[in-house]
Amino acid sequence: MxxxxxxxxxxxxxxxxxxxxxxxxxxxxxxxxxxxxxxxxxxxRGNGAVILLYNTTSKNVILTRQFRLPTYINGNSTGMLIEACAGLLDNDNPEDCIKRETVEETGYKISKVEKIFEAYMSPGSVTEILHFFIAEYSDDMKINDGGGLEEEGENIEVLELEFNKTLSMIDNGEIKDAKTIMLLQHLRLKNIL
Incomplete structure (x- = not known):
């Protein structure tokens, strides 16, 4: 090198x-x-973590939908973006961060996560490195409705989608978020679902 x-x-x-x-x-x-x-x-903007929750029985994944101003400015007519749950570390270690964000955004309390890799998402202009995780979820892990924190201005819709449908959503442009595409493709390549 x-x-x-x-x-x-x-x-x-x-x-x-x-x-x-x-x-x-x-x-x-x-x-x-x-x-x-x-x-x-x-x-x-600090470093972050992202997670894709998956269920091997139902073959579903948990994603979120929320308004993202930069996408709206750049031609996304509604500004709404479908994404995997993510957040900034805020001085936490990546694992603690993503567990906290998972409860806040999706309402699922997970205890076991698997870190799969780290990646710079926009290295030409943003310093952030993102820690990527996956975790299995089940209905009994749901402890609240999620939706994010009101004091942070979050208004997040929780989506439970069939895994194969999410792959079609990438193909037809409904899912355009890079971190989410990377995680869905990871599940596909590893034959997890």
């Missing part, structure tokens, strides 16, 4: 309104030995 030599010259805070948007000026040594100065913006 090629070693990258980077020297950060200056970091400016452009916004700390919701999360932190920085402009970073740095020198990077190219393969030919020359040093080039570049400037990039990076959005730091």
């Amino acid at each position: 090629r070693e990258t030599k980077v020297n950060i010259e200056k970091t400016e805070i452009l916004s700390e309104n919701w999360y932190t948007l920085k402009k970073v000026t740095f020198n990077i040594k190219k393969e030919n030995g020359e040093t080039e100065t570049q400037s990039r913006e990076a959005y730091d």
